[in-house]
Amino acid sequence: MLLHRAVECCPLHVELWLALARLETYDQAKKVLNKAREKLNKESAIWIIAAKLEEANGNTQSVSKVIGRGIKSLQREGLDIDRETWLKEAEAAERAGSVLTCQAIVKSMIGVGVDDEDRKRTWVADAEECKKRGSIETARAIYAHVLSVFVVKKSLWLKTAQPKKSHGTRESLEAILRKSVLYNPKAEVLWLMGAKEKWLAGDVPAARAILLEAYAGMPDSEEIWLSAFKLEFENNEPERARMLLAKARERGGTERVWMKSAIVERELGNVDEERRLLEEGLKLFPSFFKLWLMLGQMEDRIGHAAKAKEVYENGLKHCPSCIPLWLSLASVEERINGLSKSRAFLTMARKKNPATPELWLAAIRAELRKVDKARSWLIRAVTVAPDIGDVWALYYKFELQHGTADTQRDVLKRCIAAEPKHGERWQAISKAVENSHQPVDAILRRVVLALGAEENPNSSEQ
Numbered sequence: 001m002l003l004h005r006a007v008e009c010c011p012l013h014v015e016l017w018l019a020l021a022r023l024e025t026y027d028q029a030k031k032v033l034n035k036a037r038e039k040l041n042k043e044s045a046i047w048i049i050a051a052k053l054e055e056a057n058g059n060t061q062s063v064s065k066v067i068g069r070g071i072k073s074l075q076r077e078g079l080d081i082d083r084e085t086w087l088k089e090a091e092a093a094e095r096a097g098s099v100l101t102c103q104a105i106v107k108s109m110i111g112v113g114v115d116d117e118d119r120k121r122t123w124v125a126d127a128e129e130c131k132k133r134g135s136i137e138t139a140r141a142i143y144a145h146v147l148s149v150f151v152v153k154k155s156l157w158l159k160t161a162q163p164k165k166s167h168g169t170r171e172s173l174e175a176i177l178r179k180s181v182l183y184n185p186k187a188e189v190l191w192l193m194g195a196k197e198k199w200l201a202g203d204v205p206a207a208r209a210i211l212l213e214a215y216a217g218m219p220d221s222e223e224i225w226l227s228a229f230k231l232e233f234e235n236n237e238p239e240r241a242r243m244l245l246a247k248a249r250e251r252g253g254t255e256r257v258w259m260k261s262a263i264v265e266r267e268l269g270n271v272d273e274e275r276r277l278l279e280e281g282l283k284l285f286p287s288f289f290k291l292w293l294m295l296g297q298m299e300d301r302i303g304h305a306a307k308a309k310e311v312y313e314n315g316l317k318h319c320p321s322c323i324p325l326w327l328s329l330a331s332v333e334e335r336i337n338g339l340s341k342s343r344a345f346l347t348m349a350r351k352k353n354p355a356t357p358e359l360w361l362a363a364i365r366a367e368l369r370k371v372d373k374a375r376s377w378l379i380r381a382v383t384v385a386p387d388i389g390d391v392w393a394l395y396y397k398f399e400l401q402h403g404t405a406d407t408q409r410d411v412l413k414r415c416i417a418a419e420p421k422h423g424e425r426w427q428a429i430s431k432a433v434e435n436s437h438q439p440v441d442a443i444l445r446r447v448v449l450a451l452g453a454e455e456n457p458n459s460s461e462q
Contacts, residue, residue, distance in 0.1 A: 022049075026057045042079050044070065048089055048105070052098045064104040071108055083112040087126065091135040099137050106141035120150055124159065154180075154187040161193065170201055181214075188214070188223045195227060204235050222254060229260060238268060255285040262294055274298055289315060289322040296328055308332050323349075323358050330362060339366060357381075357388040357423060364394055371402050386418040389426025393447035400448070416440045425450050 024032055033050045040046060047070025054062040075081060090105035114122050123146045130139040143160040150156055157180035161173060177194040184190055191214035198207035211228045218224055225248040232240035245253075245261045258281030265274035278295040285291060292315025300308035312329035319325060326349035334342035346363045353359060360381040364374065378395040385391055392415040399408045419440060420426060429435055429450060430443045438446075 026053065029053055037073075042074060042077050044074060044079075044086070044089070047071075047073070048093065048101065051101045051104060052093065052096065055098050055100045060100055063100045064107065067101070067104040067108050081109070081112060083109050083114075086112075087138070090141070091130065091133065091138050094135055094137045102137055103141040103144075106138060107145060110142060110145050120146065120153070120156075124156070127159070151183045154184050154190065157184060157187070157190055158193075170197065173197055185217050188218065188221055191218075192223065192227050195231070199231060204231065207231055220251065222248065222257065225251075225253070226256065226260060233264060233267075238264065255281065255288040255291065258285065259288075259290055259294065262291075266294075266298065271298065271302060286318045289319040289325055292319065292322075293324055293328065296325075296332075300332060305332050305336050309336060320352055323353065323356055326353075326359065327362055330366075334366075342366060355385060357385050357391055360385060360388075360391060361394065364391075374398060375402075382414070382418070387420050388423045389415075389420035389430070389443070389447060390423030392418065392420055393423075393426065393444055393451055396444055397448045397451055412441055412444065415444050423447075 022029070030050075030053065033046055033053070036043070036046050047066060050070070051063045051066040054060075054066055071081060086105055086109040090102045090109070093099075093102040093105060110123060110126070111119070123142055127139040127142040127146070130136075130142065140160070143156065146156055147153075147160060157176070161176050161180070174194065174197055177190060177197065180190045181187065181194065191210060195207040195210040195214070198204075198210060208228070208231060211224060211231065214221070214224050215228070225244060229241050229244045229248070232238075232244060241264055242261075245257060245264065248257045249261065258277060262274050262277040262281065265271075265277060275295070275298060278291055278298065281288070281291045282295065292311060296308045296311035296315065299305075299311055309329065309332050312325050312332065315325045316322065316329065326345065330342045330345045330349070333345055343363070343366055346359060346366065350356070350359045350363065360377075364377050364381060375398065378391070378398055381391045382388075382395055392411070396408070396411045396415065399411050403411075416439075421430075425447050426443065429446050430438070435443060435446065
């Protein structure tokens with residue numbers, strides 16, 4: 001009764017009308033809102049609460065009609081319809097749990113005041129901003145509208161799928177991906193996403209069916225072939241996997257197909273077939289270093305070190321700048337002919353690839369048994385590559401073990417002056433959140449500790 005009296009006394013106070021409507025039954029609330037519109041014919045909030053009322057009472061078909069009528073009514077009253085304000089109301093409706101009202105507002109307002117040439121860019125930006133604010137349903141509604149206009153844009157389908165993947169149900173994601181390939185039958189990535197979702201759900205036959213359907217439309221797609229192979233191989237279907245790779249090779253598969261084929265045989269322990277595939281693959285792709293590396297590793301694995309060395313040497317004739325091949329050659333040479341021969345290969349490798357820190361690190365480790373020579377190598381290394389923090393850490397660690405306080409201070413001072421930025425371990429440690437504002441000397445000491453932990457992995461357990 002108090003609110004009834006309040007709206008009689010203050011008929012132009014919209015919050016009182018809305019509060020009264022919220023307390024009434026459905027039929028009475030509709031009457032209250034109709035009276036409110038008579039008194040406040042320029043208040044958009046009344047129309048929005050009316051739409052929420054219909055949604056709350058299961059009248060789903062009425063929600064968009066109410067919003068549409070409301071916008072037309074407000075326009076007739078001369079009210080300026082502000083797109084941004086209404087989209088914020090859509091987000092507010094989402095937060096209140098009125099998803100259909102949110103969707104109706106988006107559908108009615110998303111195109112207002114947007115030029116045709118700016119539609120895609122503007123709408124995608126709107127959706128992405130909504131996602132950042134956590135307004136997932138609003139973003140979905142925007143993307144749904146975008147896709148109704150730009151139905152063949154693969155990138156938009158991917159953006160639409162993302163919020164469903166992160167916040168929706170598996171069923172809703174699968175539905176959007178199934179719909180996406182109807183409009184984009186040549187979009188590999190959409191087919192692959194669909195197959196992956198089925199696989200993750202444990203439905204391997206369905207994943208297989210999607211890839212088979214994709215293959216029918218894109219028989220030359222290597223990504224489809226390799227995904228089908230992966231599905232079979234990782235689900236303990238080696239014969240199916242072999243068959244797929246054999247067909248891919250027949251169709252002129254790239255080096256990746258030959259590499260995957262050899263991996264299958266390696267996993268199954270078929271050395272002769274593994275060797276045959278690698279050798280045939282190298283005839284077709286002699287500059288693909290991974291095939292040389294795999295062939296050498298295979299020979300080394302079965303005890304043919306001399307043969308492995310020959311493979312690595314042949315590989316370097318085709319791939320002279322391949323660091324993994326150089327390192328593998330040096331390693332196998334040390335086991336066959338000793339450290340001096342291995343050192344010769346590392347020297348040759350550095351001459352061909354002078355700015356490669358991995359080669360310097362390998363050479364330094366080879367020389368660490370001789371203190372004076374090792375120090376000489378380290379000095380040369382930081383001179384040639386002063387920006388590589390890993391080399392400075394190795395140098396400082398060496399001086400901590402073998403040097404004096406003076407040599408240690410000297411390395412520390414030179415490292416600070418060099419301000420290194422690169423190196424696998426250096427970057428991993430320096431870019432960690434907890435180290436974001438640490439000085440160079442602190443990073444250096446932490447990398448040294450990391451190197452020590454790698455060399456003595458069990459020390460912390462003792």
